[in-house]
Amino acid sequence: MSMSRRAFLAAVPAVTLAGCAGPPPLRVAVVWSGEELRRFLRVVDAYVAERRRPVSVYSAGDNISALLRGPAADVVPDVAVIPRLGLLFDPLVRPRIRPLTGGHAQPAFWRRLVTAPESGETLGAWFKIANKSLVWHRAGERHALAGLTAWQPRPGTLAIGAADGWVLSDWFENVLLAYAPEVYDGLFPPAEQGNQAWWGVAKVTEALTLLATIWREAFTYDQGRRALTLQFHDSILDVFSYRTADVVAAPDFALPVIERYGGKDVAGHFPFPAYPGGSPPLVVGGDVAVAMRGGGQDAVDFVDWLTRPRAGGERDVLTAWVDEGGFLTPYRQPAHPLLRGPAEALHTAGNRHYDLSDRLIGRLEGGDGRGLWRVLTELFTDVTAGTAAPAAAAAAAREKIVAAAGEGPA
The missing domain is CATH 3.40.190.10 (Periplasmic binding protein-like II)
Structure with a gap:
């Protein structure tokens, strides 16, 4: 373009x-x-x-x-x-x-x-x-720090601004880093600018399936359709202003929105859940x-x-x-x-990994309506506002990613 x-x-x-x-x-x-x-x-x-x-x-x-x-x-x-x-x-x-x-x-x-x-x-x-690996909730409410496979928010408890592709991308990056850190590292080794072949490994499909399962369990059909109309700020309001949800996964810069519309001292947060046996992901x-x-x-x-x-x-x-x-x-x-x-954590944590989608160029480059963001929006739509099973939707999403990665520059 x-x-x-x-x-x-x-x-x-x-x-x-x-x-x-x-x-x-x-x-x-x-x-x-x-x-x-x-x-x-x-x-x-x-x-x-x-x-x-x-x-x-x-x-x-x-x-x-x-x-x-x-x-x-x-x-x-x-x-x-x-x-x-x-x-x-x-x-x-x-x-x-x-x-x-x-x-x-x-x-x-x-x-x-x-x-x-x-x-x-x-x-x-x-x-x-x-810091893009935080889950925010209302102060004074207790939320169990369950592992990623056990963390299944009930319908109506989770807010997602799914109209913003980067919000869905942050979800995927946290799940992939928690589930398969070696794949995350393989896609962008420290001294290189990317190895797209890693998109083809089976663990990418497995991570997408885990993500799709969480989304499927957290939203009814109507809630999924509504989430697709919400932007990032709207999802924050759902928890801290309207109180129509209990938690929202959001970066540190959610705090000014929380305090502007919900008030001071109304929020708490916990780390994005870890996969059993692993460390909590830290996407920066x-x-x-x-x-x-x-x-x-x-x-x-x-x-x-x-x-x-x-x-x-x-x-x-x-x-x-x-x-x-x-x-x-x-x-x-x-x-x-x-x-x-x-x-x-941004200064000292040993498990810091830079935002995956923000490193992509070519046909997977992020942007609303294109690249990885579009694939994840379609995945969210398929499993919340559609009828696709998480495993089938995840397999289709991985095929789209592999195809785009293999097409070279846009």
């Missing part, structure tokens, strides 16, 4: 934060909207005030991949903050990234993820990270800031400023964002007690 300059300018609004007269604004593309975008603009405003350098922030949403791959050079931004690690290694995007030199050191686990295997160059710096995600070649040294300097570690006692708009919840970084512990444990 390519994007013309005219289409980009029509689809992507920009906010220019002015500095002194002089150079043209540094163009920064992000995926956020709403409150996340407003908070980011406050951070950029602090940069403008400090450096006296104008910045234009573009909210590209899902179009950011097309923007970075597009044939029109005048559309490619100077800096991009991207949510999918795979874009760094996309054959069309990788040559456009200016590797980072100097600046601050990143923790080893996170640095390795943004390092080009063939050259050892650092391609980006982590701005925001996320995040947003990477990259300097594009057209941005020159100014782009590198902006990325370094944006992602630099803040000192323990330092207070600015970014540390305030961390302290208020919904924003984790590799360098700072959050003030909110509910987030300290999930944040510590």
Whole structure:
């Protein structure tokens, strides 16, 4: 999918934060909207005030991949903050990234993820990270930490925003990592950018069957149809505002939504269940800031400023964002007690695995209505709003994944 300059300018609004007269604004593309975008603009405003350098922030949403791959050079931004690690290694995007030199050191686990295997160059710096292996519930309610095979939420107790493909993908990644960590590792070995042959192993079908069984048991036909209309935020409200469900699997950044609509001190969480004999899965995600070649040294300097570690006692708009919840970084512990444990795991846990779907490129690349997200949406539909047996639906889903993985680039 390519994007013309005219289409980009029509689809992507920009906010220019002015500095002194002089150079043209540094163009920064992000995926956020709403409150996340407003908070980011406050951070950029602090940069403008400090450096006296104008910045234009573009909210590209899902179009950011097309923007970075597009044939029109005048559309490619100077800096991009991207949510999918795979874009760094996309054959069309990788040559456009200016590797980072100097600046601050990143923790080893996170640095390795943004390092080009063939050259050892650092391609980006982590701005925001996320723990995607939490199950949230109302405070004061007890929920048994059953193993994955015994964790069968009764109909009406589980909320899922199935209209958002990434929500279903997070479910699959947690189940696959819990059930078959060797397959998860095989798909993306530490020093490589992917081995698609692992999609063909039997344990992928078995993990999909386990996932489909959980979904089938948790939803009636009508509940499944309703879940397919719900987005991520809606599923949070089902538990903490409407109280029509008891638990929701959601990343740490669910907390601001919980507290905005449900109130303070209303939530608790537990780790996503482990498979018997194994460890609880820990799927991590995040947003990477990259300097594009057209941005020159100014782009590198902006990325370094944006992602630099803040000192323990330092207070600015970014540390305030961390302290208020919904924003984790590799360098700072959050003030909110509910987030300290999930944040510590991101820094120290030995079983961290980066979000699988966010590493995919080609025909399996995530996005609503395409790739792995589409396959999982069809699986959810088949076993909740349809009549397919979990094993049959899982086998069909695995065939779709294998077929897409074997087709090569989109």
